[in-house]
Amino acid sequence: MSDSPSLAEICISASSKAWHGDGEILATGIGLIPRIAAGLAKLTHNPDLMMTDGETYLISRPVPMGKRDVSNDQVEGYMSYSRVFENLWGGKRHAMVTPTQIDSFGQTNISAIGDYNSPKVQLLGVRGFPGNFINHKNSIFIPNHSVKTFVEGEVDMVSGMGFKNKDLSNGKFEIKLVVTNLGVFDFSGENNNLQLLSLHPGVNVDDVVTNTGFDVLIKSDEITSMPSNEELTLIREVLDPQGFRNSIFGE
Amino acid sequence: MNKIVTYKDIIDQMSDGMTIGVGGWGARRKPMSLIREICKSDLKDLTVVSYGGPDVGLLCAHKKVKKLIFGFVSLDMIPLEAHFRQARQKNEIEVMELDEGMVQWGLRAAAMHLPFLPTRVGLGTDVLTHNPELKFVSSPYPDAEKLVAMPALNLDVALLHVNKSDEKGNTQIVGPDPFFDELFARAASKTFVSTEEVVTTEELGGKDGAMFNRFERSLVTGVLHSPYGAHPTSCAPNYGFDMQHLKEYSDAAKSFDEYSSKYLNKTHEDYIDSVGGSEVIQKIPLPQF
Numbered sequence: 001m002s003d004s005p006s007l008a009e010i011c012i013s014a015s016s017k018a019w020h021g022d023g024e025i026l027a028t029g030i031g032l033i034p035r036i037a038a039g040l041a042k043l044t045h046n047p048d049l050m051m052t053d054g055e056t057y058l059i060s061r062p063v064p065m066g067k068r069d070v071s072n073d074q075v076e077g078y079m080s081y082s083r084v085f086e087n088l089w090g091g092k093r094h095a096m097v098t099p100t101q102i103d104s105f106g107q108t109n110i111s112a113i114g115d116y117n118s119p120k121v122q123l124l125g126v127r128g129f130p131g132n133f134i135n136h137k138n139s140i141f142i143p144n145h146s147v148k149t150f151v152e153g154e155v156d157m158v159s160g161m162g163f164k165n166k167d168l169s170n171g172k173f174e175i176k177l178v179v180t181n182l183g184v185f186d187f188s189g190e191n192n193n194l195q196l197l198s199l200h201p202g203v204n205v206d207d208v209v210t211n212t213g214f215d216v217l218i219k220s221d222e223i224t225s226m227p228s229n230e231e232l233t234l235i236r237e238v239l240d241p242q243g244f245r246n247s248i249f250g251e
Numbered sequence: 252m253n254k255i256v257t258y259k260d261i262i263d264q265m266s267d268g269m270t271i272g273v274g275g276w277g278a279r280r281k282p283m284s285l286i287r288e289i290c291k292s293d294l295k296d297l298t299v300v301s302y303g304g305p306d307v308g309l310l311c312a313h314k315k316v317k318k319l320i321f322g323f324v325s326l327d328m329i330p331l332e333a334h335f336r337q338a339r340q341k342n343e344i345e346v347m348e349l350d351e352g353m354v355q356w357g358l359r360a361a362a363m364h365l366p367f368l369p370t371r372v373g374l375g376t377d378v379l380t381h382n383p384e385l386k387f388v389s390s391p392y393p394d395a396e397k398l399v400a401m402p403a404l405n406l407d408v409a410l411l412h413v414n415k416s417d418e419k420g421n422t423q424i425v426g427p428d429p430f431f432d433e434l435f436a437r438a439a440s441k442t443f444v445s446t447e448e449v450v451t452t453e454e455l456g457g458k459d460g461a462m463f464n465r466f467e468r469s470l471v472t473g474v475l476h477s478p479y480g481a482h483p484t485s486c487a488p489n490y491g492f493d494m495q496h497l498k499e500y501s502d503a504a505k506s507f508d509e510y511s512s513k514y515l516n517k518t519h520e521d522y523i524d525s526v527g528g529s530e531v532i533q534k535i536p537l538p539q540f
Contacts, residue, residue, distance in 0.1 A: 054540030118342035161375030
């Protein structure tokens with residue numbers, strides 16, 4: 001690989017590690033980077049992952065981003081929305097999602113910003129977040145790490161539950177990994193505090209601290225591992241040959 | 252037995268304050284011709300249950316919605332629904348915002364004629380904060396776990412769009428995902444289906460076709476022939492969603508009059524002509540996600 005990895009590619013590689021050791025579960029990456037990352041996980045360290053075509057069918061090979069010839073899809077099973085719900089209630093799923101807000105408890109919001117009765121910004125609605133976070137493992141990708149996304153206090157409308165309520169989840173609640181444009185984190189610090197695991201190139205600890213609305217522990221300030229040549233080839237030639245990932249950070 | 256009805260027949264069986272369930276999902280297989288017909292009518296103060304798309308947006312834009320029971324409202328490729336957002340941000344509608352699975356659970360409870368079904372979903376979230384009417388139930392078994400008692404979402408009327416039906420209401424949803432239309436039909440006192448095609452029972456295709464019959468005809472009150480009735484939403488495999496139209500519709504949240512005079516308050520046939528005609532809609536490719 002002659003070109004050095006882009007920030008999007010670094011985030012994809014880091015995010016794909018979220019599904020490490022998950023075995024035979026449904027991997028759902030919602031949004032560009034999480035979806036390419038899930039595909040990368042399946043093509044590298046976890047071939048047993050189940051994955052959909054983004055609509056209704058389980059496929060053996062991750063489908064590339066953008067327009068494709070669907071006759072090349074290798075369909076192996078069925079995953080209608082009804083079956084997605086059945087699957088997630090059983091816990092055999094790990095989704096990576098992008099909430100609009102996240103707080104120090106790991107609570108997430110995709111519903112509304114501001115006063116609930118007449119929101120300043122109405123978003124999607126809670127969608128499947130309440131069910132996802134109480135029933136199975138999740139990871140988070142945030143492309144714009146700031147005090148507006150990592151908020152002080154609590155998120156405006158708790159859509160996905162957080163660590164402070166994990167006892168209600170029958171042992172299923174877990175946020176495995178948090179990848180942002182600044183670095184890689186998890187919530188495995190003491191008392192489930194958010195902790196920094198690595199910084200992306202050119203980012204320093206101060207950038208993380210000033211852009212996070214609550215205390216973040218610094219477990220390590222190493223630089224995030226770069227994607228391997230194999231990963232870069234898979235991202236560039238198989239999973240996203242049309243380069244949609246470049247739009248995320250305007251690269 | 253002949254259940255074929257007209258738009259007027261369906262509207263005449265609805266009344267102010269009813270709870271209406273709308274099938275489909277987001278911008279996919281919505282009974283839009285029926286929604287436009289409600290917008291033309293005097294009906295008001297509706298409670299709407301939907302995996303929401305432009306059905307919810309159009310009803311909000313026409314001030315038909317008193318209360319919305321929902322998990323999301325989205326136009327798929329256009330993630331946020333502008334008309335719904337406007338109604339929410341101006342505090343024009345009451346909401347019962349639920350997890351997608353809780354909506355399913357509420358419909359299933361209604362379908363099973365039960366008062367509620369238990370679930371963990373909702374615990375630890377503001378879904379409970381903002382819906383104080385949601386109550387809890389404790390497991391009567393030794394685990395004694397405290398769970399949410401998701402109440403039945405009983406519907407007065409369900410409106411669905413299907414690919415095919417015969418006159419008796421033997422319907423087929425041929426697209427890959429039937430979504431939760433079956434539960435809407437089971438949760439409702441009356442179900443009206445609009446259909447791309449009305450066919451003979453024989454033309455439903457025997458045993459092979461029967462795989463696509465997602466709920467039995469005893470649930471169907473009336474069958475409306477409405478070719479391209481899901482436009483601008485998709486109706487796989489017949490046609491995809493009309494992105495250009497959805498964008499125009501979305502942009503119309505700022506000034507609705509122009510969109511309205513161009514496309515609404517017409518017969519369904521005139522609507523189809525106004526958006527380019529059947530030949531154009533037929534050619535809209537299926538979306539890839």
